[in-house]
Amino acid sequence: MTTIQKNQSILLAGASGVLGRHVTRALTEAGHKVTGLGRGPDNGVRADLMDRDALLSAVDGHHFDTVIHAATALRKPPMRDRDMFATDALRTEGTAHLVEAARVTGARRFVVESMVFGYGYGDHGDRPVTEDDPFGPRGTTPQLERHIAAMRTKERLAFETEALEGIALRFGLFYGPGGTEALLPLLRRRQLPVPADRGRVLPWVELTDAARAVVAAVERGRPGQAYNIADRTPLGFRAHVENVAGAFGLPKPMTVPLWLMRPMSYAHTVMSSRLVVSCAKAERELGWTPLYPSSREGLAALRSASP
Template sequence: MTTIQKNQSILLAGASGVLGRHVARALTDAGHKVTGLGRGRDNGVRADLLDRDALLRAVDGYHFDTVIHAATALRKPPMRHRDMHPTNALRTDGTAHLVEAAQATGARRFVSESMVFGYGYGDHGDHWITEDDPFAPHGSSPELEAHIAAMRTKEHLTFAAPGLEGIALRFGLFYGPGGTDALLSLLRRRQLPLPGDHGRVLPWVELTDAARAMVAAVERGRPGQAYNVADRTPMGFRAHVLCVAEEFGLPKPMTVPRWLMRPMGYAHTVMSTTLRVSSAKAERELAWAPAYPDCRAGLTALRAAVG
């Protein structure tokens, strides 16, 4: 297990996002000084990751020990493939620009938010995927290749950046404080028809658990390594939504045929995927473990927190 200094100065891209807010809080609680990077007024460094020249001007004169890329363009669950295009741009051009900014500020470490879908969409069967499995295989359609290529590029840029210790965290699907709100809203309005899971499962991770993993990667991650970060109980998408409905006393989603979801191409692809990932490497090397081993436990805690 690698340990580097505490009390770091950290630049956090995406600090105002759903994950970023939790990461900022967890890093601060761990004794680090966090500066947010983004377009909003609440950020200490205001810049757009897609504007290289403006970003480099914005960080001029700053020094950071670590730079974290947790920026996303998603403000609601993506339904169509085009909904992912802005985030794909942040994964490619945005990462390249942020790497330059990290080098310009003298950073030593660069930590990227990655995703388990980089292992490929589709049916992976009963196999528990580890970091030794191939990452970012060619997509089975032009749309899927665009998404996977963006994840492939983000990790390549993370690991290949000269002078930076690159680390990638491959997160499961997020839920929890700030992340489950969209589902609650749709359930209350009865606007979330879903097909059955039929044995399909996906990896999930509660947001505060994800944030703790980010802190662990900043402090103890091995350079050049990727880590899966998910709880220990894969769950189908519909099963997860049913847990949300039951925990919050909301109507269950209507069951619809899977073909009815095809016009919403990205959502249809995700709900048709079977994916199990092992987080044993993160637990072993980062001394991280999920406080919530399954979605039921995390949703119960969320319900208790909101009253």
């Protein structure tokens, strides 16, 4: 494993987001100094990633060892393709602007949050996808190409920018503290219908496990490398929601035909996909393993911590 400087000064774009809050805590507990970057008043550097000039002005005079891009425009799960467009822009223009900011601050390392859907939406079969598989294949529709192109661009900018050690973490679907709670009122009111999985499974990762992977990438990631980050138990979307219901003693979701989800175009695409990933590289090179091997354990921990 590659090991670099401890006690780093780190600029975290997206520090106030669901993942960002966990990353801030994990980095701080590991001895690093974290400065948040975002538009809100709680950020040490207040700027909008989409405003290049304002961003460069905001970081002028600052020095950071590492810059992390974990910013998202999502405030709730995306249902339609258009719900992803603002996040697509953060992955393209926002990343380009943040790369410039990283260079201005003298940063050496640049870590980006990526996603397993960069391998493509659809049916990948049962073979675990590794980091050696093609990333960023052309999308099968203009909307999916827009999403995949954004992930492709984000990683390319991280890897190809001169004088920056780019690392990408390809996360599974997030769940856990700060994320899963939004499902509970819907389950209580039986307002979260989902289709049967029928063999379709997806990678998942608990948010504190994801944050630990970011710390590992900052400290031990190899420059120019991507790492899959997911737990050991891929599950269909319905199976995961049923685990949520079981953990909190709530009614199981109603079953609906998959075609009924088509008006919610992005959710339909995700629920139609089958994807299993291997995390052997992250375990080998980062020394990262999930504390929660499946969402059953992660949700049980969430439930026990809930008031």
